[in-house]
Amino acid sequence: MTKPVVAGVDGSPSSLHAVEAASHEAAVRGAQLRLVHAFGRSSSHLPAGGPPWNPAGTGVRELLDGTLAAAERRARGVAPEVDITRDVTVGEPLTVLEIASRSASLVVVGSRGLGAFSSLLLGSTSGHLAAHGRCPVLVVRGRPRPAGPVLLAVDDSSASEEAVRFAFTEASLRGADLTALHVCRPGSPDVYDGPADPPFVTYDETHLREHAGRVLDTALAGREERHPDVTVVRRPVVGRVRHTLIDASADAQLLVVGARGRGGFRGLLLGSVSQAVLHHAQCPVAVVRHRGEGPGTAEGGEGDHP
Template identity: 80%
Template sequence: MTKPVVVGLDGSSSSLDAVAAAAHEAALRGAQLRLVHAFGAPPLHALAGGGPPWNPAAAGVRELLDGTLTAAERRADEVAPGLDIARDVTVGDPLTVLEIASRTSALVVVGSRGLNAFGSLLLGSTAAHLAAHGRCPVLVVRGRLNPAGPVLLAVDDAPASEEAVRFAFAEASLRGADLDALHVCRASSPDSYDGPADPPFVTYSESHLREHAEQVLKEALSGPQESHPHVTVRRMPLVGRVRHTLIEASADAQLIVAGARGRGGFTGLLLGSVSQALLHHAHCPVAVVRHKQ
């Protein structure tokens, strides 16, 4: 059975954009679209003062839910008429609920901005946290949509990129898009320094760095490319500032795919500086694919 595509709702315009993207992904896969709306803790004023227990039905929650879910279903139907849609409304921490949902899903889709209120879904680093800890690929909808652009793949020279490479090929195949695979070697100049997360500065010739980038791409792409011979792949070995180069390249893409390490306990260590930078600054939607150990 095809796993569903899950989208997190909070009633914001950002989450409706996520619904549109999730509906498109579900239609491509022939999968069910699962609308997830989770309530966190009730408002403080509802718990203070020794009044009666907080009652969601009496707090206008039902009306809020009906409006949010109806708007989401209408948006999904505009993108993919006739799509199988399921509603999933629960009380609990939204991030925890979505992490649990990711265990049995093909993809979790969220917006990059959420409501700063009761029932909010994406605040601050929550999107990054979900991308780091989700059990399936996480698509964060941000920037502008360019359906004519390529799928952009950020290739790392570590095992963390293996699942990301396979996901990027599958996405390019589903979308009928070209795949631009980039590996960026940091240039041997002080100007290439992006921040303290960069590796120690070592001087190499640019030709040496480009040869290394070409080798990384060859090794990472050979297997998946044989499995997807119909996908047009452009290998792009580049030398420069890693995060800056990838963010700049995302301006012409319809999607950028990056890996996450999948080890450790802190979001920053799990995602890495490149994935974090893309989630905050990419010009298009970002898919983060966690490495499974």
């Protein structure tokens, strides 16, 4: 049986957009949609009159019912056939979503929210969810281009295998092309073993692009045969990672990135690049964590340098 798709709900416009995206994802997967609302003692958006940790308190139950009912209406407007459940949980939202991800195929959240959700994917919390989530996390932001491709940020390590697999599956489910992008940064340790980016070194851009092309070939090997319905475009690029990803996202319906890796994507969603992508990507972003790493081992990396 397909695991459910989980949507984080707080009643904000951003979370309602996330609910719509989650409903579509559940429909194409043939999965159940689980609407999750979490609140704790610090939830500033709960009304006065009852303890905020007690759903039976005055005004609280009505607020929660209204929030979840509105979310369900938005979901059914997208995919009326999807089976929907509601879940109100006491707890810190990141912890609740982390726990929910253990039995989900996908967690979908907005990029902005209310109360305890307001910083859900900003700052260090983005790294927390990417590092500790047990399934891919879809952050709904920007303006997706329905006719655009799924954009895959390809890494040159085994940690990106899950991201590659997820991107091919998404492209197949969406009936979209897949653009596989690898950015080779001048001074990358993969192609240069000397001091970091010394001013007197002249880089052979042709050599760097050839290296990026080999990385793409290795990462995609065997995947195209398994997904003959997906048209793949390879994009070996020389440049800065964050700028390249943000620019490329303008024409995409989804950007897929791995949460760990080496080379130009090291620490992609745990450092400076993560902030750039989550704040400035022009389409939704799917974060796929490497399953081979324990939740407590993911650490911030270098990101790309300005």
